[in-house]
Amino acid sequence: MADGINSSVTVHPELGPRIRGVAAGLGDATGTDAAEDLSRPELFEARRTGDVGLVHSWELVTAVDGPGTRMTLFMSGCPLRCQYCHNPDTMGMKEGTVEKVEDIVAKLKRYARIFKVSGGGLTISGGEPLFQIAFTRRVLKAAHDAGIHTCIDTSGFLGARLSDEDLDSIDLVLLDVKSGLPETYHEVTGQILAPTIEFGDRLHALGKKVWVRFVLVPGLTDAPDNIEAVADIVSRWKGTVERVEVLPFHNMGADKWKHLGLKYTLENVRPPNTRICSGHPRGL
Numbered sequence: 546m547a548d549g550i551n552s553s554v555t556v557h558p559e560l561g562p563r564i565r566g567v568a569a570g571l572g573d574a575t576g577t578d579a580a581e582d583l584s585r586p587e588l589f590e591a592r593r594t595g596d597v598g599l600v601h602s603w604e605l606v607t608a609v610d611g612p613g614t615r616m617t618l619f620m621s622g623c624p625l626r627c628q629y630c631h632n633p634d635t636m637g638m639k640e641g642t643v644e645k646v647e648d649i650v651a652k653l654k655r656y657a658r659i660f661k662v663s664g665g666g667l668t669i670s671g672g673e674p675l676f677q678i679a680f681t682r683r684v685l686k687a688a689h690d691a692g693i694h695t696c697i698d699t700s701g702f703l704g705a706r707l708s709d710e711d712l713d714s715i716d717l718v719l720l721d722v723k724s725g726l727p728e729t730y731h732e733v734t735g736q737i738l739a740p741t742i743e744f745g746d747r748l749h750a751l752g753k754k755v756w757v758r759f760v761l762v763p764g765l766t767d768a769p770d771n772i773e774a775v776a777d778i779v780s781r782w783k784g785t786v787e788r789v790e791v792l793p794f795h796n797m798g799a800d801k802w803k804h805l806g807l808k809y810t811l812e813n814v815r816p817p818n819t820r821i822c823s824g825h826p827r828g829l
């Protein structure tokens with residue numbers, strides 16, 4: 546996930562209520578974890594095929610995580626370790642409930658009318674939605690086949706896991722460009738920048754709609770040369786990128802880091818003011 550304050554988007558400011566729930570009982574009226582019905586080998590196989598996935602939580606949102614009113618699924622698991630992550634509990638494959646594709650799709654269909662009226666749909670976020678690729682692929686295809694607008698919120702680090710056929714089931718990609726300079730990207734995430742650019746180049750070649758998201762963190766990502774580098778990357782994808790969102794850092798996740806026994810490095814960093822977020826000459 547991008548992990549700034551989504552409601553403080555600078556290019557097209559929009560506010561939306563967020564209704565969040567744990568994943569348990571996402572599509573099952575009994576509220577049970579699908580894993581309870583499966584033996585260990587069956588569960589292993591179901592995860593391999595994508596019949597089930599570990600879903601951390603879900604949310605009904607308006608005008609964030611894509612257009613209209615959306616159901617956002619937060620998947621467990623992420624290969625990045627962003628210093629500003631406000632949901633570090635989604636990084637590992639430890640929290641959440643095992644959900645079946647069919648239950649999620651049934652739930653999505655119940656909201657289909659709201660999605661249609663509002664121009665919304667499904668967003669799969671995380672964690673990293675491509676971490677459990679088999680499950681994400683299945684949900685996206687089923688939702689898309691049912692006429693529901695689909696979106697992923699991804700760092701792009703695992704973009705190579707998506708086939709062109711998978712991309713046919715995705716209407717919009719929210720692509721986090723967490724920094725423009727490779728060294729800053731590594732400092733922010735612990736990973737390398739190149740896969741994100743490669744994925745963005747591929748989306749551009751395919752003409753896929755993209756919203757780029759960048760989190761502005763004072764003292765970490767706000768150096769002018771880093772912002773210039775983000776602008777340069779975005780300009781590579783001219784014509785494909787519909788929107789650029791600059792999300793101001795916040796430290797609301799600090800308590801979760803402590804709760805997990807992890808060191809939170811941005812304790813003393815204050816959120817940037819909105820003038821800084823909206824004032825870059827390259828229009829970021």
Ligand code: SF4
Nearest residue numbers: 546623625627630672
């Ligand atoms: S660590 Fe993963 S879930 Fe957290 S902000 Fe980074 S990409 Fe998103």
